[in-house]
Structures are given as C-alpha cells and as structure tokens.
Amino acid sequence: MRDSLRRPLSYGPIGIVNDESPAGDLDESIVTIGRGRSDFDRASVALKTWKPFDIGWLETFPRHAPVAVGTVIVLLIQHLGFWSLNGCRVVYTVGGDGRFGFAY
Numbered sequence: 001m002r003d004s005l006r007r008p009l010s011y012g013p014i015g016i017v018n019d020e021s022p023a024g025d026l027d028e029s030i031v032t033i034g035r036g037r038s039d040f041d042r043a044s045v046a047l048k049t050w051k052p053f054d055i056g057w058l059e060t061f062p063r064h065a066p067v068a069v070g071t072v073i074v075l076l077i078q079h080l081g082f083w084s085l086n087g088c089r090v091v092y093t094v095g096g097d098g099r100f101g102f103a104y
Helices: 002-006 036-048
Strands: 058-061 072-079 082-089 092-096 099-103
Touching: 036 099
Parallel strands: none
Antiparallel strands: 058 072, 072 082, 092 099
C-alpha cells in the first residue's frame, strides 16, 4: 500500500467539494440526515469510522483506518458472483464551520 501513495489519481477533477462552481458533469445528492449538533456529531463519527461502507457486500481494509490525508484503504466488493479489490486514498478533508467530509 505504501507504493500507492506515489501513484497519480485515476480521476478528476480533484477538489470539487471545495470549488464553488466545479466544471463538468457531477453526480450529487444532498439530503438532510438530522438536525442539531448531536446529529452532526453522530454523522461525523459514522463517516470517520467508514460506516457508509458497512453494507454487507462491501468491506474496508484496514477496518479502523483513520480518515486523514494520505490514508490508503482497500474496498473488497462482492458483485455479480465475483469479488474485486479497489484501492482508495483520502486526498483531502473538509472541516470547520459546521462541516465535515472527505474525498477519497
């Protein structure tokens, strides 16, 4: 996994969450998942512990990887009768001002 830190990313544009007017065709969905600080804190913890990937046919390795720039994880995905491994790297985080997120 150490070698993957030096590899170029396989997609673009990078930084679309931080861009006010990103170019290109984006797939975006915005939903309200709660209200108030308590719900925000619970959602942040879920993201930091990779909970959105805890869906039965998908696993993350290492299981408790930190959400930090440069962290490399592998997604083990079962689909259509076979398994695949997909490497991912956290490229930036978003935080402060009542926001939390990351791009990988």
